[in-house]
Amino acid sequence: DTAVSQTPKYLVTQMGNDKSIKCEQNLGHDTMYWYKQDSKKFLKIMFSYNNKELIINETVPNRFSPKSPDKAHLNLHINSLELGDSAVYFCASSQVLAGSLSTDTQYFGPGTRLTVL
């Protein structure tokens, strides 16, 4: 009964390829996020969607394109993968938007470890 799920858990691919990571939440939350945890272990926000609308885009290269077909899903598509894209990508969701009047807890998925060779 996973609250926030991501697929795949591991992804190994060649430089230049295009890949997607899927995220689904069954919590009925309005807001979903993508974070990147790089080799230095920093967890950094990449995107945030609220009710399928893009709210945050943290100067991520446009090779990264999030897609939210509905409130429960936020997929991440990455074009022309580069070595520096290797990281763990976490999806998260919350009932309200972080930074709004009553910041709510963000629930994280298990992460997708992307390795670009």
Add this chain to the structure above:
Amino acid sequence: DQQVKQNSPSLSVQEGRISILNCDYTNSMFDYFLWYKKYPAEGPTFLISISSIKDKNEDGRFTVFLNKSAKHLSLHIVPSQPGDSAVYFCAASASSNYKLTFGKGTLLTVNP
């Protein structure tokens, strides 16, 4: 530009003792602070939070203290248990924006 800093990469304590994890921040606009716990190969899980209008919040064995003038918060775990061994992330948000800013994490090891 690290706005949330956890200067201790690791901490080791004995079971039953107190664990104190520290976090400093630089952005005075932050008004909500959270602690997350992360086990290997899992996503971070929410532990406890505190609003800037408070200086203490307690939940069972976990207490978070906030010192706004020093821009410092700490997480106290007492008594520490081996199952508490994990990476602890401090995070902060501001009402003026819509994101959580995380620290680098502190690896806590509780020895039996």
